[in-house]
Amino acid sequence: MVPVSYYLILSGILFACGVIGFLIKRNIITIFMSIELMLNGVNLAFVAFAAQWQHLSGQVFVFFVMVVAAAEAAVGLAIIIAVYRTRETLNVDQVNLLKL
Amino acid sequence: MLSLPVFLIASLIKTVLVLVILLTAVAYTVWLERKVVGHMQNRWGPTRVGPFGLLQPLADGAKFLLKEDLTPPHVYKPLFIAAPMIAVVCALSSIAVVPFGTSLPIFGYNIPMQITDVNTGLLVILGITSVGVYGVALAGWSSNSKYSLLGGLRASAQMVSYEICLGLSLVGVLIVSGSFSLSEIVKAQGGHFWGFLPKWNILYGGQFIAFFIYLMAAYAETNRIPFDLPEAETELVAGYHTEYSAMKFAMFFMAEYANMITVACLATLLFLGGWHGPVFGPALLQALLPTFWFVAKVFVFLFIYIWVRGTLPRFRYDQLMAFGWKFLFPLAIANLVVTALIVAYRA
Amino acid sequence: MLHLVLFLVFGAICVAGAINLLAQTHPISSALSLVVVMASLAVEYLLLGAEFVAVVQVIVYAGAVMVLFVFVIMLLNAGEEERTKGSRVAMILGVPGVLAGGLLVAWALLKRSETGSVALGSLPGYPKTIGNLLFHDFLLPFEVTSILVLIAIMGAVVLASRPEAQTPPPGEES
8 A cells, every 4th residue: 555645756756857857958859858757747646646536537637638748749849840940959048039 | 366376487487488489480480481482482492401491590590699790880879789679579578468279277277378468458569569669760760870760760650650550450349349358359259150150350340341451550560561661672771770780680580570470469369260269179189279270370360471572562652651641541440430330230 | 565666666767767867968868768757657557557548658658759759859860969058047946946846745745644545456447437438528628639639730740841942933034
């Protein structure tokens, strides 16, 4: 029997790592991956609460989070490709002018 | 239900046995392909090493082990070494959920002829196939050469596209059987209808279109002719495994043939009735005959694989992708809708 | 006991993968550590009994979304090691702030013992029951997400397509 708080702490650690990655990384793709890490942490919290309250809606909601994450990944990566084509760089610090 | 120590020992023995048999089957599938394609092309195939060339796989294995294992200086080493390992591990793992027969009564216990029977066995195989794409993509990228990168990208894009059609064709089977567990799906195909025709999913379940889609998606997933442009020698100098030599190349080779065998096992389980077949004789024979029927059906499927390889030319890459997305995908969805309607109407 | 051991082992792998994602400079290594995180998260879901969610996590997240990331990293091939010369404010304020917030939440969670315990596989998430829920109670969100995916597909295709080259009309060259 593992307390639910352990699962929530693990979920919190993953979320915190995602936020830290979002703040300190300079490569667009790595920043995007930190967002995915945050979403994964949230998924774990959903499933843990579903197990605690014995209600399957938590697991169903995880599906929706996954679908939204997949759609967001697809569109975000397309935007990254478009940005790379015009700016020739993947470093966010160099994408700082509205007009080239 | 078996007690825990019996279960562990039985699983260990089953795992070792299945791995040994699978690796031998991979080696002899290579032999079978060379003989069959050779005879189709009106030549003998390997004949010199042992009777009918049966020791040829041993000679090939020795060659791969003793060849110089060359790592070019410009590759990204960690992924270069890890990619064939990922490919082989994923190719050999799917066999864990495949039921080879009914249960075997040994020493008073009824040991099921399946390493694990998970509730979501079909999805486990799909998941392992999805992860296997990494082996190909990372091999192509880490080799740091343009042929490898192009071959790796094309192969992984092809595998990802046809995975969707593969999954959709299997959903039809799921609707008819009502369970994800592979042993349940096989059990649902027992019995006969109209007197003598077996209730296989391809006949009674009406999944012949799904079988056709599965066949073509399987050829594309395992990068075999007619879909093997990413590794054709005249196109891309062997594609993603251009820079690999000796044992690492042998691992890719093994992974391809192990994937073929896994796909053949899955086809017999889902469409051709698994281990069902005429059973007769004493008790021990009755326990072993289902496995024999299973192996016979897998062999028929592999023979069709090799037959197609010897016969058809290969698709160009844009034709391949157009075929997958514009023909197979709508056909799979249509099959799904029709199957769902028929099952709902019958219920 | 077994539950606790398995949870700690795979939780440690998750955290190690997450920290590796932050520590690596090459995006491909970060992507592969994220795949490791997702795979160990799938095991954690299995420990909670959510077998269908675990397998879908492997198929969709680790097997499709991350493959897409790896494709883009391979295609753009600008994955040389990145140089950290950006905003120092974010790093100085943000990282300790997040850590402090995380520690506060962890302390609050561990102090209150009203959240109970879960047993190994306590809520079996069979595909059948999840399917029932998805198509009965959650039908509207399901249909809306299908439209969302359609829009995402169209958007991605439009955004990633190459701009059309402008050729001068014939007859204006002389």
